[in-house]
Amino acid sequence: MRAAESADSNLATPWLRPFTGRHRVSTAWRAGLPLHEALNSVGPRSVQFVPQTRLSADEAYEAFIFRTRTVPTRDNLHDFFNGLVWLAFPQTKRRLNELQAAEIARTGVGATRGPLRDALTLFDENGAVLDAPAALWEALVARDWHALFVTRRALWSDARLLVFGHALLEKLVAPRKAATAHVLLTGASLSNALDDATLAQRLGPEWLAQKPFVPLPVLGVPGWCAANALAEYYDDPKVFRPRP
Structure with missing residues (x-):
């Protein structure tokens, strides 16, 4: 094809x-x-x-x-x-590019990217942004998948997840259960979190260099996969892994 x-x-x-x-x-x-x-x-x-x-x-x-x-x-x-x-999201993409270019100008292109360029690349390729109630954030950070997707499932009606990473979007052309996003760890519900200008303004280099991400198997999101309507969908430790 x-x-x-x-x-x-x-x-x-x-x-x-x-x-x-x-x-x-x-x-x-x-x-x-x-x-x-x-x-x-x-x-x-x-x-x-x-x-x-x-x-x-x-x-x-x-x-x-x-x-x-x-x-x-x-x-x-x-x-x-x-x-x-x-x-x-032209402003956010431009912000990522500005930070990448500044690091290249400062350190050149070497065998390793360094922590900031690593984080920028990770978000650009595989990142996501979540605007959600605090209870969902708490469950996500704890990797309490049962709470996140089963007991607190109704809260997803007040949540929005943006898959920003273009490599992850490409993978989702043929969706696999293990497809996982790196969600920016804002830790709370944010007004206009998915607005381009707001997102661009949040991307500070010091914060990003800490790799403030948490993994999220995106096909666990209610409505994103018909099979996840059954609670048993989440009983898969190869995908829904406990926090180390």
Whole structure:
């Protein structure tokens, strides 16, 4: 199956609802436009996508984006989802890029990324943001999965989970029970937590360098998988692991 067709086959899933331009991008891509042109056809002027060939071998990807204010894009699912996140959360993506570029300018590109660049990459690829009642946060941090998803299940009607990481969105094209997000550990319900400007402002380098994340198997979220309507779904220690 072509990447464009694969992208279009799973666009109605709950984790993609925040990405309102997804159908237009997918339609343009399936019609034959290169992905960077499909993204540009629906995107704001603040974000521009260019062919991957614009990126030279001697310049880091993050440094190129910072220097040119454009995003190199390949015709594949990984970059399709990366583009969707750029379109929906341009300020947050720009903030991540600014922090990456600053670290590259400060330390160069070496064999290891360092704690801040590691955290930035982890959030960019596999991150999520949760706006939820305090009782759900308490259960999540404790990795008390039964409380989080069974006894306190009704509280999820007042919660919102944003899957931000584009690599995780790509994995969810063929959902597997073990798919796990790294949720930013804000520790409480936040007004407008999923707002682009609010999220961008929260991304301080000192805080991120501490890797303030907690794992969450996303298919455990009520409504995200039909099988999790049964409490027995969570009796799987290979996925719903206790806190070390």
